[in-house]
Amino acid sequence: MEFSNKKHAYLIIAHNNWKQLSLLLSVLDDERNDIYIHIDKKSKNVPIDSLRKSVKKSKLHIYRKFKIYWGHFSQVECELYLFEKTSKNKYFRYHLISGADLPIKSQDYIHDFFEKNADYEFVHYDTEERLKNDHEIGRRTRIYHFLQKYRRRYKINFINEIFTFLERILLLIQIICHVDRLRNSKMKIKYGSQWVSITDDLVQYILKNRKVIYKLFKFSNCADELFIQTLIYNSKYRYRLYDEKFDNSIDANKRLIDWSRGRNGNPYVWTILDKKVIDESECLFARKFDEIIDEEIIKYIISKVK
Template identity: 50%
Template sequence: MRHAFLVIAHNNWWQLKKLIQQLDDESNDIYVHIDKKSKDFHIDDFIGITTYSGLFFYQEYEVFWGGYSQVEVEMYLMDKAHQKGYDYYHIISGADLLLKSNSEIHDFFEKHKGLEFVDINDKKMHSDPEIKRRTKLYHFLQNYRRRYKVEFVNEIFTFLERLCLVLQIIVGINRTKTLDWKIKYGSNWVSITNSLVEVVLREKDKISKVFSYTNCADELFVQTVVYNCGFEERIYKAQDGMPSNVRYIDWSRGRNGNPYTFKIKDKGILLQNKALFARKFSEKVDKEIIEQLVR
């Protein structure tokens, strides 16, 4: 089996090299998108760092948290990788690391070949009205609310965005009223088959129409395609400590909507965890845990 790792990164280049070092295997190719806003990235620093994997870098999009640009990057990397064709496509961030060896990961996907490793969280979807509003209403300012270094400017755009949403609620805007897709929600970090990637790329125009003004659409678009395009029965069911998207992400210790950043004190928990990948890590928070996991 052949695997494409689609990596979305924007900083921490030492750490990114460690991740690429982990992924370097003759069964893997690595496709990395660097945020166009990252001015300190130098591709020359990454030349020749893999021995077995094909390594491809792109810097096409300015990526904004919560913006449709994240969906664009994911589909862009899918398209680039699909041109060569793989059994599985793994969307990960530059803040991720492997918890298992490449041989263990390959064996796992061989054993479960044909399944989609996608998280769909209906419980949170039904309990959190904000998630439903993401697609129901137009989020025109999604790319401006968090992009400026001056926080006061971000607060202005946040206020304007909220005002726009309130006005839409008052006049009864509902973008999904006649939509023939049912919106689903879950983690944007997934491992999916070539068949599903082909459907995502085929539905690219519809995805753009539905999600281009949707807040945090990266947590919705793959799940929505899976549910509405015949892949629901192929989703891997979480079992025996293995999450449905085979990733260990600790939200219980996270803050301000961000997952917890693992530290050296978490080494035992990480090594005992059954998930294949984990996020997140940061060289600025704790380099030692990264060095311990990448050997």
């Protein structure tokens, strides 16, 4: 496959930790990269000018279009929006990351790696066994999740619990009535990490299938972990995956993420005590980092890869 544009696009979804985000921007700042950030419309006191000053070499685009809610379709809408904005320039590679991520290799290393693996799609898939045994994942698309937007929306936890209870009642009614949104669908639903590094060819395919995405996933739970995996698996792009084993390997999307030590549905936050693990990893990116929990590891990685 030949590419006229060899530049990479970084698509960043962020909502807090502005000092950390500035450091992320600074380490991505390279003539070979353009950077596109979506900052949650709910976020307050965003230092836009300060963020812009972090970038000298790349073209930086900052958007604030969506209020994003955990597990809600707004996350998918945000990703599609960023793909649409970036796709006009037909980049060599599109990296979808969060504001809590960091590259753990230099830009020279990352560009060289993708030059050598230009035709592959780097997308993570969880195991087939988990899809069969985890009923929550199976229900994400099969039944309607009308109240997902409200479950973690409020500062008063009691209100969130009310909406969670109502959501469960609605789900139970649908289970009793044998609701199945996928009954007439030929698509096989797949599941994995939302953070990907993909080609322009695949980005264009995703955007062409926007109607399919909305039909299948608009009322799904955590659809951001489903829609790209599902589209790929049910298309020719399945045979362009870097890792075709579908075995929950972090090598599939080159993201170092530790779920085993995570809590409440969130991955583990790396600290300076994990320096050796990060240094020895063959992944290109890692998450999650948090300047409030451990700023030292962030500064260490920045100094190492910049």
